Amino acid sequence: MATFVRERPAYLFRQGRPVVPQFEVDEALYRRYDPRHRQGHRLLPAALSPFPLSVNRGGRFSRPEDVLFPDKFDWGIASFKVKDVPEWLAPDSGEPDRYDFRLRHTPKEDNYAHSEVCSFKNGCFDRNVNPQKTVRKQFRLILSEKIVLVR
């Protein structure tokens, strides 16, 4: 039986291109999802993993379907805009910590569009430090309300 392998488009490879740290507020971001996490037109918050949250930036960087490489071509594609990401959240518990959320362009050799939604605790980024579960859950509830399913 013949196996059909989709080739990653040439434009997705980094090929020495620089990091582009600026994001436009209306810039589209894409992320693949397990079809179990679709409920009607809604992406369930359970689809969103802890920080940093991997996405592809759209526009001149990639097309929505590029998030499906290398082997998830039957999965869904979710989209949101940079301005949909909450600016910051603080725990309800009264702790003084504040978590800011920002986009970082983090290209991979085979995916120039790769980016991450990162959390900054009191202004400092550490990829091993995640906000507490209640803050993460609030973030996921807010973002999932904004997400549009491309397919």
Add this chain to the structure above:
Amino acid sequence: MIALAPDASFSQTPLARRLLQWRLSRPWLEEFLELLAPLPRLAPGWDSYAAEPPNEVSVDRARAILEVLDELGLPPTCIVPSAEGGVSVCFVADSRYADLECFNTGEILAGFSGAGEPSVWEVAPNKEGIGLALEEIRGHLRA
């Protein structure tokens, strides 16, 4: 098989109403229990990122939630593995959303959205705590 004559007075008793509710509620309960059972066998990274599979602790918590839901006659919309590591029991009613998320650590968080600011709170992992959270959720979905 013993045939019982219809008894109008029995059908009005709380026991009869409860038995009827039990019979009506079984199909969805069984369906969701069947969905839960294989979740701990998901592979690490099942979401294609780095999610842990649900473990027996989170599945047991979700099972306890289903038992309370059965008593309340409130079926969830769906049950899914969570990319946070655990199981989410989800409710969707038009533009309103709510869930009870059972983590592999044993914690349960409730949350809802779709009307103003989203709300998130910790739930005591016992029947009373789960029941209180579900009443909140039911109020949110009906509002």
